[in-house]
Amino acid sequence: MSKRETGRPLASRGWHNVVLIRRAFREFALVPTLVVLAFVALAVVSIIADEGHVPALHGVRQATGHVIGNKSASTALQAIATGLLTVTSITFSVLLLAAQQTASNLSPVVFDQFVRRRINQVLLGFFVGLCVFAYLVMAAQTSTPPVVGAAIATLLTVVAMVLLLVLIYVTVDQMRPANVLRQIHRQTLKARRLQAPLRCCTLRTPRRTTGVTARYRSDQTGFVTGIDIQSLARALERAPRAEIRLGVTLGQAVTYGDVIATVYDDDEGVARSLAHDIRAGILLDQWRDISRDATTGVAEITNIAWTSGSTSKHSPQVARQGLDILKDLTARRLDEDDADGHDADPPLSVVYPDTYLDQLLDSIYGLLVVAHESHQHLTAAHVLDAYRALLPQAPPDVRHRVLADLARGRVLLDQLPTSAMLDDARAALERTVADLHRRTSVGEEGTREVAGTPL
Numbered sequence: 001m002s003k004r005e006t007g008r009p010l011a012s013r014g015w016h017n018v019v020l021i022r023r024a025f026r027e028f029a030l031v032p033t034l035v036v037l038a039f040v041a042l043a044v045v046s047i048i049a050d051e052g053h054v055p056a057l058h059g060v061r062q063a064t065g066h067v068i069g070n071k072s073a074s075t076a077l078q079a080i081a082t083g084l085l086t087v088t089s090i091t092f093s094v095l096l097l098a099a100q101q102t103a104s105n106l107s108p109v110v111f112d113q114f115v116r117r118r119i120n121q122v123l124l125g126f127f128v129g130l131c132v133f134a135y136l137v138m139a140a141q142t143s144t145p146p147v148v149g150a151a152i153a154t155l156l157t158v159v160a161m162v163l164l165l166v167l168i169y170v171t172v173d174q175m176r177p178a179n180v181l182r183q184i185h186r187q188t189l190k191a192r193r194l195q196a197p198l199r200c201c202t203l204r205t206p207r208r209t210t211g212v213t214a215r216y217r218s219d220q221t222g223f224v225t226g227i228d229i230q231s232l233a234r235a236l237e238r239a240p241r242a243e244i245r246l247g248v249t250l251g252q253a254v255t256y257g258d259v260i261a262t263v264y265d266d267d268e269g270v271a272r273s274l275a276h277d278i279r280a281g282i283l284l285d286q287w288r289d290i291s292r293d294a295t296t297g298v299a300e301i302t303n304i305a306w307t308s309g310s311t312s313k314h315s316p317q318v319a320r321q322g323l324d325i326l327k328d329l330t331a332r333r334l335d336e337d338d339a340d341g342h343d344a345d346p347p348l349s350v351v352y353p354d355t356y357l358d359q360l361l362d363s364i365y366g367l368l369v370v371a372h373e374s375h376q377h378l379t380a381a382h383v384l385d386a387y388r389a390l391l392p393q394a395p396p397d398v399r400h401r402v403l404a405d406l407a408r409g410r411v412l413l414d415q416l417p418t419s420a421m422l423d424d425a426r427a428a429l430e431r432t433v434a435d436l437h438r439r440t441s442v443g444e445e446g447t448r449e450v451a452g453t454p455l
Helices: 016-051 053-067 070-105 109-117 118-139 147-174 177-194 197-202 230-239 268-281 293-311 316-339 356-374 377-393 394-414 420-441
Strands: 003-006 212-217 222-229 241-247 258-265 280-286
Touching: 003 258, 016 118, 016 147, 053 070, 070 109, 070 118, 070 147, 109 118, 109 147, 109 177, 109 212, 118 147, 147 177, 177 293, 177 316, 177 377, 197 258, 222 377, 230 241, 258 268, 268 280, 293 316, 293 356, 316 356, 316 377, 356 394, 377 394, 377 420
Parallel strands: 003 212
Antiparallel strands: 212 258, 222 280, 241 258
């Protein structure tokens, strides 16, 4: 079997600076910008009302004149503008410091959550927009006192003080570890649902075993943030007998020279041409995207749970919360097997290695390792409880993998401090494994024989 390798650049997202700007607006800057523009439009309306260019707004100026005096209008605007600027600067500096402290204790993803939340974006835009409003009205002032502008600014300042309390509470609430983990959990589930078309349209195992191969290697460094299945389908239309075996998954780090895909076909020229066309279907970015990649969420949850349960933090409660989420994600992933494979259209000749479940199981076992590292029998007991809950619903191959992990982890469990909780968890898991073994021994359909109790 002859082999040829091609090394073309992956599909780029455009010029580097343009990509950064688009990313900034998509994740954070769009909503504050829209709010600030709304305040600019309001400032224009108030200036027109104060200058008296529109007769329909004379009534508004006369009504506000009974509340805001002509002599105090400019003074009020100056006080509001300078005071809001000072309060906003101090408040957001303190809140960013709180976010930084939480990120150092949990994970850098806390910063991503802070800037992505819509309520934070709206509140930031409100405070900045109100400052811009006050300065614009002052700058446009002529001999006519800005009565309307001062009245609007005063009313909105009262609202801003209430929103300031809301912002402080919301930020503190967002920094709680449980809320950080819950947000990652939601984003992970959403990203997994978005990946459903990719999984339904691709194969898990190869069909071809022979043929000419052409490898496509990366000449860039980054993370795989997108796989355009339609682009791959168009490329396969020109090579109906070919098979594409992807060597990367969503969220995977790619460096120079890594094999992105291998093409199998009977014709060497077709294989090399198809390997070249794959470049349009793989998207790289400098950062992982949790909104489209479920494995990024798994990695973040694992990082938080691991560091919290280790000797660096000694926070088993946070580790347990992370373990509960990993268990939930694993159970949902096991239920996917019942729903997959019902697509009316046949899958493309594209082999996609979905490693999501493997990463989940690796993460759960990693918490058993960190329980040994920190001598936390509570964490170890919760890990065993998670295995006990997942084993009955696991298919034979996954069950075999879990039992192999438990067999490897036995030496870790034996070195932990003894406790009634840990002993009960080990005994309960042994009963579950023994029950599965008995059902397998009597010929349970479609299962693999389970070797004896691993604990």
